[in-house]
Amino acid sequence: MDAFPPLQTDRLMLRLFEESDIPELVQLAGDRDIAATTLRLPHPYSEAHARNWVEETNRRFRENESLELAVTRKSDGLLLGAAGLVFNHEFDNAELGYCIGKPFWGNGYAGEAAQALVLHGFDQLNLYRIHAHHFAGNKASGKVLENCGMVREGVLIQHIKKWGRYHDIILYGMLNPQTAS
Ligand SMILES: CC(C)(COP(=O)(O)OP(=O)(O)OC[C@H]1O[C@@H](n2cnc3c(N)ncnc32)[C@H](O)[C@@H]1OP(=O)(O)O)[C@@H](O)C(=O)NCCC(=O)NCCS
Numbered sequence: 111m112d113a114f115p116p117l118q119t120d121r122l123m124l125r126l127f128e129e130s131d132i133p134e135l136v137q138l139a140g141d142r143d144i145a146a147t148t149l150r151l152p153h154p155y156s157e158a159h160a161r162n163w164v165e166e167t168n169r170r171f172r173e174n175e176s177l178e179l180a181v182t183r184k185s186d187g188l189l190l191g192a193a194g195l196v197f198n199h200e201f202d203n204a205e206l207g208y209c210i211g212k213p214f215w216g217n218g219y220a221g222e223a224a225q226a227l228v229l230h231g232f233d234q235l236n237l238y239r240i241h242a243h244h245f246a247g248n249k250a251s252g253k254v255l256e257n258c259g260m261v262r263e264g265v266l267i268q269h270i271k272k273w274g275r276y277h278d279i280i281l282y283g284m285l286n287p288q289t290a291s
Contacts, residue, residue: 119225122181127179131189135163137211138191138211138212139151139159139211141212143212147251174199176195176196181223193208193226194208195240202238204231204241205242206241208227224258228284232289238289241263242283244279246278246280261282262282265278
């Protein structure tokens with residue numbers, strides 16, 4: 111598969127991760143508040159974790175398993191976070207995920223990145239459905255999904271155990287408005 115031409119939004123450029131992202135990635139992903147509302151992000155987060163992330167997201171892209179991108183700010187190239195789609199080709203669907211570094215919260219960046227991926231997933235990749243989930247307490251994440259047009263589909267009660275506590279998981283999804291019957 112060829113290199114991915116970055117997705118552009120008003121303020122953002124979403125591109126594949128590069129080795130040069132590793133130092134900023136360690137800083138952003140190492141924040142405890144980021145790990146607290148994500149399922150699989152290791153904490154503490156080392157340079158080896160960041161290197162593995164860069165290599166694995168590029169491998170998964172090449173093998174068409176996912177499109178997991180660095181969210182960067184157009185004006186200065188700064189790495190803000192990550193956003194991506196993980197494909198289930200058998201069912202023509204994908205799971206949307208995103209994460210924005212704490213210093214950049216509250217600027218609409220997650221919403222802008224999520225919206226770009228939803229549009230790309232439906233218009234360019236012809237996905238039939240995109241879904242997502244978040245920890246029940248993560249109200250900002252629910253808002254990001256609703257702003258993308260996703261509908262709350264249900265709750266998995268006490269489904270996840272994180273740092274010794276059980277959490278409800280809220281499920282969201284939407285169908286491709288152009289192809290869904
Ligand atoms: C969740 C997260 C991605 C939000 O990133 P962000 O760039 O600050 O999000 P945005 O600014 O695009 O949008 C946040 C929305 O939530 C709203 N919001 C923020 N805090 C809120 C709260 N406590 N209750 C309700 N809504 C809230 C904002 O008003 C905004 O909605 P609006 O645009 O309609 O006003 C970010 O906090 C994050 O990365 N957290 C850690 C990792 C994570 O939880 N990832 C998601 C896993 S499902």
